[in-house]
Amino acid sequence: MDAHGPLSDNGVVRLLTHTGDRLEHPEYSPFAQDLDFAALRAMWREMVIVRAFDTEATSLQRQGELGLWVAALGQEAAQIGSGHALTDRDWVFPSYREHGVAYLRGVDLADILRTFRGLEHSSWVPNEHNFHLYTLVIGAHTLHATGYAMAMDWDGLVGSGRPDHDAAVICYFGDGATSEGDTNEALVFAAVNNAPIVFFCQNNQYAISEPTTRQSKVALAQRASGVGIPGVRVDGNDVLASYAVTRQALERARSGGGPTFIEALTYRMAAHTTSDDPTRYRTRDEEDYWRERDPIARLTAYLERAGELPQAFQEEVRAEGKELATRARIRLKESVRAPARDMFDHVYAEPHATVDSERAWYERYEESFVDAEGSHR
Amino acid sequence: MPIFETFNLPDAGEGLTEADVVTWLVRIGDTVEVNQPLVEIETAKSLVEIPCPVDGLVTELLVHEGDTVNVGSAIVVFDIDPNGPVPEPIVAMPESAPPEPEPSFSMPRLDEPEPTVDEPVSDGASGSVLVGYGVSATEAVRRPRRVEVFSSFGEESDAEISHPVFAKPPVRRLARELGIDLSTVSPSGPGGIVTREDVIQHAKETEPRTLATYAGDDMPWLESGVVSADGRLTRVPVKSVRKRTAEAMVRSAFTAPHVTVFHTLDVSATMDLVARLKQDREFADVKVTPLLIVAKALLFAVRRHPEINATWDDERQEIVYKHYVNLGIAATTPRGLIVPNIKDAHRYDLHTLAQEVMQLTTDARNGTTPPSATQDGTITITNVGVFGIDTGTPILNPGEAAILAFGAIRQQPWVHEGVVAVRWVTQLALSFDHRLVDGELGSRVLADVAAVLGDPSKALVWG
Numbered sequence: 106m107d108a109h110g111p112l113s114d115n116g117v118v119r120l121l122t123h124t125g126d127r128l129e130h131p132e133y134s135p136f137a138q139d140l141d142f143a144a145l146r147a148m149w150r151e152m153v154i155v156r157a158f159d160t161e162a163t164s165l166q167r168q169g170e171l172g173l174w175v176a177a178l179g180q181e182a183a184q185i186g187s188g189h190a191l192t193d194r195d196w197v198f199p200s201y202r203e204h205g206v207a208y209l210r211g212v213d214l215a216d217i218l219r220t221f222r223g224l225e226h227s228s229w230v231p232n233e234h235n236f237h238l239y240t241l242v243i244g245a246h247t248l249h250a251t252g253y254a255m256a257m258d259w260d261g262l263v264g265s266g267r268p269d270h271d272a273a274v275i276c277y278f279g280d281g282a283t284s285e286g287d288t289n290e291a292l293v294f295a296a297v298n299n300a301p302i303v304f305f306c307q308n309n310q311y312a313i314s315e316p317t318t319r320q321s322k323v324a325l326a327q328r329a330s331g332v333g334i335p336g337v338r339v340d341g342n343d344v345l346a347s348y349a350v351t352r353q354a355l356e357r358a359r360s361g362g363g364p365t366f367i368e369a370l371t372y373r374m375a376a377h378t379t380s381d382d383p384t385r386y387r388t389r390d391e392e393d394y395w396r397e398r399d400p401i402a403r404l405t406a407y408l409e410r411a412g413e414l415p416q417a418f419q420e421e422v423r424a425e426g427k428e429l430a431t432r433a434r435i436r437l438k439e440s441v442r443a444p445a446r447d448m449f450d451h452v453y454a455e456p457h458a459t460v461d462s463e464r465a466w467y468e469r470y471e472e473s474f475v476d477a478e479g480s481h482r
Numbered sequence: 483m484p485i486f487e488t489f490n491l492p493d494a495g496e497g498l499t500e501a502d503v504v505t506w507l508v509r510i511g512d513t514v515e516v517n518q519p520l521v522e523i524e525t526a527k528s529l530v531e532i533p534c535p536v537d538g539l540v541t542e543l544l545v546h547e548g549d550t551v552n553v554g555s556a557i558v559v560f561d562i563d564p565n566g567p568v569p570e571p572i573v574a575m576p577e578s579a580p581p582e583p584e585p586s587f588s589m590p591r592l593d594e595p596e597p598t599v600d601e602p603v604s605d606g607a608s609g610s611v612l613v614g615y616g617v618s619a620t621e622a623v624r625r626p627r628r629v630e631v632f633s634s635f636g637e638e639s640d641a642e643i644s645h646p647v648f649a650k651p652p653v654r655r656l657a658r659e660l661g662i663d664l665s666t667v668s669p670s671g672p673g674g675i676v677t678r679e680d681v682i683q684h685a686k687e688t689e690p691r692t693l694a695t696y697a698g699d700d701m702p703w704l705e706s707g708v709v710s711a712d713g714r715l716t717r718v719p720v721k722s723v724r725k726r727t728a729e730a731m732v733r734s735a736f737t738a739p740h741v742t743v744f745h746t747l748d749v750s751a752t753m754d755l756v757a758r759l760k761q762d763r764e765f766a767d768v769k770v771t772p773l774l775i776v777a778k779a780l781l782f783a784v785r786r787h788p789e790i791n792a793t794w795d796d797e798r799q800e801i802v803y804k805h806y807v808n809l810g811i812a813a814t815t816p817r818g819l820i821v822p823n824i825k826d827a828h829r830y831d832l833h834t835l836a837q838e839v840m841q842l843t844t845d846a847r848n849g850t851t852p853p854s855a856t857q858d859g860t861i862t863i864t865n866v867g868v869f870g871i872d873t874g875t876p877i878l879n880p881g882e883a884a885i886l887a888f889g890a891i892r893q894q895p896w897v898h899e900g901v902v903a904v905r906w907v908t909q910l911a912l913s914f915d916h917r918l919v920d921g922e923l924g925s926r927v928l929a930d931v932a933a934v935l936g937d938p939s940k941a942l943v944w945g
Contacts, residue, residue, distance in 0.1 A: 161517075164517045164533040166492075166494075167492065167494055167530065167531070167532050167533055168489075168492055168532065168535040169490065169491075169492025169493065169535075170492075172493075172496065173496055379494070379495070379496070380495045380496035381528075382528030382529075384528070385528075389797065434516070
């Protein structure tokens with residue numbers, strides 16, 4: 106691997122090697138000190154359950170039950186680690202692959218499938234989870250996230266020094282989004298306005314089929330210095346390190362210290378989506394290399410060696426994962442399409458004349474059909 | 483009571499319309515469970531394994547391996563309650579509704595099948611997908627409208643607007659290639675989009691009845707072909723066997739460096755042997771041909787030079803030597819060229835080998851060659867002589883290291899025992915993969931085949 110290119114290992118923060126050995130880091134180890142074995146076991150459980158769900162969703166797509174599925178396979182540590190650094194008051198702006206973060210925010214994963222079946226635009230109310238809608242337009246939400254963070258600042262939710270009061274925004278996106286104008290605009294805007302936001306880039310090395318090496322000459326985290334904010338590279342397959350760097354960045358943002366750019370170096374072990382065939386653009390050797398760096402496998406190795414991952418617990422968790430998968434399958438088949446008029450309800454917080462007239466037009470439009478809305482079979 | 487559920491071919495990609503069935507991973511009578519591998523299909527994008535959607539029993543496989551199947555058509559039937567109680571005989575009840583025939587797990591339909599009002603629409607439905615090709619045009623059926631005309635939002639006048647033609651780039655290209663003006667094609671796609679099918683249909687309706695090139699060729703001369711508007715071209719979609727042949731040959735020709743060696747020889751002794759065996763009572767039930775002796779000769783040569791019976795494993799950077807011979811024989815079938823092989827041919831005596839060759843050619847001719855017969859071949863013979871051809875430079879069957887071409891056997895003047903005599907002469911050609919077979923090895927193998935054909939008693943010496 107090129108020692109200076111975008112995939113080099115230079116300066117990557119790592120607290121757990123792929124063989125399951127702990128490392129010390131002068132700056133970041135203190136941020137992971139509160140993770141005792143019970144906490145790590147909980148993270149292991151979450152990663153395994155999210156993966157079981159992910160696998161089931163891929164099957165459901167293959168069986169024609171979903172129009173599309175975007176697997177998070179291989180990115181569990183980046184998501185579960187960073188997600189654990191959030192408080193209930195923080196806000197999350199995901200792209201569309203953050204099923205692990207959704208799970209931590211209390212979104213019922215079984216519900217997510219409704220969106221991918223084409224039944225509705227979103228399957229959760231963002232305010233109930235401080236978890237924004239999935240955004241499929243690459244990078245578009247980086248601007249929404251930045252705007253939201255600035256508003257939180259103006260609302261006085263930042264820098265009071267009270268841990269039960271201050272909050273921040275985390276925005277998840279991929280390596281491909283860093284090539285988009287929106288993301289660069291968001292970085293500039295967040296930097297000059299000192300917005301309380303963490304840009305969390307999961308560099309899974311492919312924008313569909315375009316490798317990171319074709320999108321950047323330098324490590325993506327180096328872009329941060331161009332706009333004048335801290336940038337850090339972390340091993341995204343290391344749940345401890347992902348937690349530690351995100352915790353530091355969020356604490357900085359909440360305290361009024363401004364944005365941070367985190368590049369979590371990970372690997373998309375599955376296809377980009379179920380419509381994609383990665384064997385056409387990457388080698389089996391490369392996939393094998395990263396399979397050895399599986400985020401769950403290294404945590405398993407570490408905990409088992411410490412005698413902290415009893416077989417009974419593992420079986421219990423796997424059963425729980427299977428149960429979630431089965432429940433998701435049944436729920437999906439029972440689900441019905443949401444009324445299309447629902448889409449007018451959440452555009453503005455307060456009544457709005459344009460939305461009202463559009464809703465009225467839409468209702469007339471629906472009535473023009475022989476089978477009025479609601480009689481879908 | 484058995485409860486039957488049909489499973490339809492899903493869209494395993496995004497907006498795909500069809501797929502080829504590659505391999506069934508279950509058989510009729512198998513007990514299956516949810517998510518167990520069911521069938522391998524090949525779409526325009528990739529090879530995809532479809533997991534089983536239900537727990538139950540496989541009662542019917544509705545499509546064959548190799549079939550091209552439309553998305554949404556039934557491919558398999560399950561009994562999802564094979565151990566349930568036997569049903570009571572049902573007394574006719576006028577109120578009782580017939581059982582719902584629709585499978586319970588098809589995607590929800592938003593539409594009625596038959597519109598009551600056809601109306602042109604200007605809200606061009608988006609055909610965009612995250613990755614790859616356009617969405618299927620065939621599935622979108624419009625909801626029926628009440629009779630009154632309904633205007634688009636903000637557009638109260640119903641003045642005539644002339645629409646540009648909507649069509650995706652590949653469809654535009656097809657139209658251009660067929661010499662068709664898209665604005666003359668009636669669209670059937672959502673939002674007034676002209677689909678590929680519309681263009682092909684239009685081409686068929688307007689196709690010239692006379693080919694320009696040859697008088698008398700007044701029909702498309704290949705099944706499923708489309709003649710261009712000027713009558714000078716026929717286009718036939720590449721699929722099934724032709725497609726696989728093309729892919730295999732390209733892969734082979736551009737990965738294995740081919741070398742071919744030739745040998746011309748007197749096979750009169752072999753012709754004598756064939757004639758004698760034809761009279762032999764033991765061989766009365768089989769067909770004795772020179773090809774049979776060539777097959778046996780090649781087996782002897784492989785036994786003396788086992789290194790020829792090997793494959794190059796590029797991924798693992800290994801040469802895999804095979805201690806069995808699955809002898810392939812290239813065969814013309816109604817659907818194109820295939821190379822079925824005789825498993826463990828090295829174990830057979832001449833009579834059994836003759837039976838196997840007969841079975842192989844009968845199956846190929848009838849199109850009943852089982853898929854397993856075309857897999858895991860180790861070395862191949864191609865009998866170009868049946869076409870009256872002397873020789874050729876055959877391309878290796880992928881995964882094999884050598885292929886022997888057997889030319890026509892002709893009576894020719896030949897120096898025999900010091901004088902020119904009329905003898906039976908043929909040509910052999912052996913192509914081999916130079917990555918693992920050197921010229922010496924290839925030449926020795928060919929020389930050994932020739933030695934047996936020139937003097938079949940060699941077999942006694944080597945046997």
